[in-house]
Amino acid sequence: MEKKICPKCNERNTVKNDFQKNLQRYQCKICNKNFQIEYSYKAYKKNTDKMVITLLKEGCGIRSISRILQISKNTVLSRMLKISFRIKPHIFSNFKCKFEVDEIWTFIGNKNKMTWVTYVIERKTKCVINFFVSNKSKKNIKPLMDKFLALQPVRIYTDLLNIYPPLIPKEIHRVFNYCTNIIERKNLTLRTHNKRLSRGTICYSRKQEYLEDNLKIYFWGYIRIKSKKSL
Ligand SMILES: [Zn+2]
Numbered sequence: 600m601e602k603k604i605c606p607k608c609n610e611r612n613t614v615k616n617d618f619q620k621n622l623q624r625y626q627c628k629i630c631n632k633n634f635q636i637e638y639s640y641k642a643y644k645k646n647t648d649k650m651v652i653t654l655l656k657e658g659c660g661i662r663s664i665s666r667i668l669q670i671s672k673n674t675v676l677s678r679m680l681k682i683s684f685r686i687k688p689h690i691f692s693n694f695k696c697k698f699e700v701d702e703i704w705t706f707i708g709n710k711n712k713m714t715w716v717t718y719v720i721e722r723k724t725k726c727v728i729n730f731f732v733s734n735k736s737k738k739n740i741k742p743l744m745d746k747f748l749a750l751q752p753v754r755i756y757t758d759l760l761n762i763y764p765p766l767i768p769k770e771i772h773r774v775f776n777y778c779t780n781i782i783e784r785k786n787l788t789l790r791t792h793n794k795r796l797s798r799g800t801i802c803y804s805r806k807q808e809y810l811e812d813n814l815k816i817y818f819w820g821y822i823r824i825k826s827k828k829s830l
Contacts (some may be wrong), residue, residue: 607632642670650688651678652820655813660794661804683812689726689819697722698747699782702735703789705796706803707810720782727818732811737762793817797819
């Protein structure tokens with residue numbers, strides 16, 4: 600029988616040595632490294648991260664992903680955090696565009712604790728420029744607004760919420776019926792594609808961090824993720 604190659608020293612001088620959950624373990628005669636060729640631990644599979652991204656975007660919750668991929672709930676969660684950490688926010692640097700701003704409510708921690716995701720989309724490309732999870736207040740939303748006001752937008756469309764007028768210059772601020780149609784349609788998509796944001800379910804985020812990471816993956820997760828080495 601052909602001998603297995605040691606992953607540490609690349610020598611073929613290995614012997615069979617014990618089992619781990621019915622899977623053969625090997626030992627290297629040179630460096631004494633113990634290793635396995637196959638693992639029963641499913642999270643080791645190479646495409647796990649990819650599957651987590653795909654399933655998160657398809658409206659699966661952490662528990663359903665854990666059942667589908669047969670890995671633990673905590674592993675899915677920690678994978679989600681790691682993936683999100685590697686994703687950089689979308690860099691949008693086009694000047695003189697039209698933006699829509701809206702808020703979508705959700706719960707964090709328990710069903711008595713409401714919070715809002717405020718986010719900005721560019722009208723033409725419909726891509727999400729930035730988002731922010733917190734209560735709706737002028738102070739909280741100002742940094743988000745300042746960021747894209749720096750892009751010298753031609754128009755900003757919002758709903759009637761009274762926190763916007765002091766933050767947006769009057770000349771470019773537009774508030775009228777149906778002016779936020781595009782982003783309101785996007786809200787619907789968000790609620791459909793994200794288990795955490797689904798209405799009338801028992802699903803919500805346990806922590807604000809999880810909601811932010813989930814949204815980061817949902818909005819910008821298509822951007823190529825760097826290889827494992829960068830972790
Ligand atoms: Zn070795």
